[in-house]
Amino acid sequence: MKKPQSLKKGDKVAIVSLSRGLLGMPFCKHELDLGIKRLKEFGLEPVIMENSLKDMKYLEEHPEARAADLKQAFMDDSIKMIISAIGGIDTYKLIPYLMEDEEFKNAVRNHPKIFTGFSDTTNNHLMLNKLGLSTFYGPCLLVDIAELDNEMLPYTKEYFEKFFLNESSFTITSSPIWYNDRKSYGVEELGKPRESHEEKYGFETIHGSGVVTGKLYGGCIESIYDAYMGTRFKEEPEVYEKYQILPTEEEWKEKLLFLETSEEQMPPETLEKILLEFKKRGILQNIKGILAGKPMDEKYYNEYKEVYKKVFADLKTPILYNINFGHSVPRCILPYDAECTVDYDKKTIQINSQILEKPKE
Numbered sequence: 001m002k003k004p005q006s007l008k009k010g011d012k013v014a015i016v017s018l019s020r021g022l023l024g025m026p027f028c029k030h031e032l033d034l035g036i037k038r039l040k041e042f043g044l045e046p047v048i049m050e051n052s053l054k055d056m057k058y059l060e061e062h063p064e065a066r067a068a069d070l071k072q073a074f075m076d077d078s079i080k081m082i083i084s085a086i087g088g089i090d091t092y093k094l095i096p097y098l099m100e101d102e103e104f105k106n107a108v109r110n111h112p113k114i115f116t117g118f119s120d121t122t123n124n125h126l127m128l129n130k131l132g133l134s135t136f137y138g139p140c141l142l143v144d145i146a147e148l149d150n151e152m153l154p155y156t157k158e159y160f161e162k163f164f165l166n167e168s169s170f171t172i173t174s175s176p177i178w179y180n181d182r183k184s185y186g187v188e189e190l191g192k193p194r195e196s197h198e199e200k201y202g203f204e205t206i207h208g209s210g211v212v213t214g215k216l217y218g219g220c221i222e223s224i225y226d227a228y229m230g231t232r233f234k235e236e237p238e239v240y241e242k243y244q245i246l247p248t249e250e251e252w253k254e255k256l257l258f259l260e261t262s263e264e265q266m267p268p269e270t271l272e273k274i275l276l277e278f279k280k281r282g283i284l285q286n287i288k289g290i291l292a293g294k295p296m297d298e299k300y301y302n303e304y305k306e307v308y309k310k311v312f313a314d315l316k317t318p319i320l321y322n323i324n325f326g327h328s329v330p331r332c333i334l335p336y337d338a339e340c341t342v343d344y345d346k347k348t349i350q351i352n353s354q355i356l357e358k359p360k361e
Contacts, residue, residue, distance in 0.1 A: 001134045001337045002112040004080070006356035007164045009043035011080040014073035015141055017052040018066050019088025019120050021059030022142065024052065030187045035146035042164075044081070049073055052085065063093035070124070071098065074107040080114065080359075081163065086142045087119025087220075087262075092227065092236050095127050099243045108133050114163055114356070116140070116333065118326050119262060122219030126227070129217070129336050130245045134355065136163075137219055137258065137325060138333035148189045153179065155330035162333060166358050172323070172332050172349040174202040179329040180297050181263065194329065197298075201322050203347040206292075206305050208318025213341045213352070214288030216334055217247065218258035220326060222266070225274045228281070252286040256340050260293025260326030261304070268303040275311040284312065289342055290319040291349070294328035318344040 015035070017023045023032055032053075039046045049069035051059065059066055073082045098104050108131045115128060115135040125135045139145060144156050152160070155175040162170065179194040218224070227246060230236045240246055247255065261271065278284050292308060295301050301322075308319050320342055325332050335355040342349050 002132050003134050003357050004112040004114045005359045006166050008359050012045045012047050012078050013039055013081040014079045015046055015048045016069045017085045018124055019091040020086055021056040023085040024054055031142050031146040035141045038145045064097050067094040067097035071104045082113055082115045084117025084121045084140045086140055087121055089120055089232055091120045091123035092239055095239050105131055119220050120223050122223035126245050134335055134337045136333045136335050139331055149193045150191055153330040159332045168354050170351050175324045175330050204321045205344045205347055206308055206319050206321045207312045209344050211343045212289040214256035215254050215337050216340050217255040220262050221259045222262050252283055255287045256289050257287045258291040258334055263296055263327050265299045268300055268307050272307045284317055291323050292321045293326045294322045294324055296327045
């Protein structure tokens with residue numbers, strides 16, 4: 001698996017709209033400006049890709065334009081990082097354009113770059129993972145870099161700053177504070193803090209025990225489910241099958257699977273249906289363990305716990321719950337394919353391997 005180089009001052013960062021085309025809408029201008037300002041404060045040079053500021057309707061109707069931006073970002077040797085603007089629902093539509101493009105695939109393999117985002121960006125991560133690139137389930141531009149408060153959220157910023165480091169290992173810890181989603185992201189919210197809460201639970205082992213080491217893999221549970229079942233777009237499983245993007249039965253056996261639920265805040269019975277489908281396919285039995293994300297706004301916190309316990313009751317697969325990634329706020333980074341050790345007794349997460357190469361002089 002190819003690892004990108006860590007960032008240094010002066011590096012260029014590509015901003016891409018790979019799904020929902022919010023970035024170019026007038027009502028998001030204040031967020032775009034703030035995101036650019038924050039990246040510059042890190043000493044980085046933002047580069048907005050050609051189609052990324054086109055309106056929502058255009059980008060919805062032209063997945064090939066979204067794909068072209070990702071290709072161009074990988075083809076440009078001066079760009080060291082690619083950050084997704086936001087998620088959406090139809091990112092899988094980029095896959096055929098990119099997986100049929102030998103130039104793109106060679107660029108990914110020969111010029112690895114940091115790639116970060118979450119939610120439906122899961123589709124991009126899984127495709128890039130198939131091409132041999134280690135990416136990061138982590139912050140996006142609009143709700144993380146462009147946090148509307150006067151500063152980025154401290155926990156999110158701490159993990160974003162790891163993109164500048166060459167650590168041989170690091171730990172993922174529970175954030176002492178969690179935050180509600182904002183009811184509005186309008187310009188009137190600039191400078192206003194989010195509603196915050198002291199973390200009451202920390203990481204919770206809700207099933208199993210012991211110490212497990214595996215390779216990180218996963219994302220938004222709805223996106224992975226859609227890749228198998230085509231609940232939103234019936235042709236989506238055909239796309240995934242054609243390019244053999246999802247792990248084989250043998251490949252699942254080395255994975256530590258991280259799963260989190262989206263801002264749609266699915267009812268517990270939907271989570272149960274999805275997990276039972278994964279169980280039917282042998283995924284939950286084969287993997288090394290589960291890392292389950294903190295539910296957004298802690299909605300269904302206890303109900304989700306009970307669903308996991310019920311579905312896994314006859315399995316040995318251990319589950320660590322309430323982890324700060326994905327749609328929960330704040331967010332850490334989870335590096336795909338990194339070797340990770342989870343101590344389900346001590347409730348600790350350790351990334352064992354260096355996730356980034358040292359930049360060339």
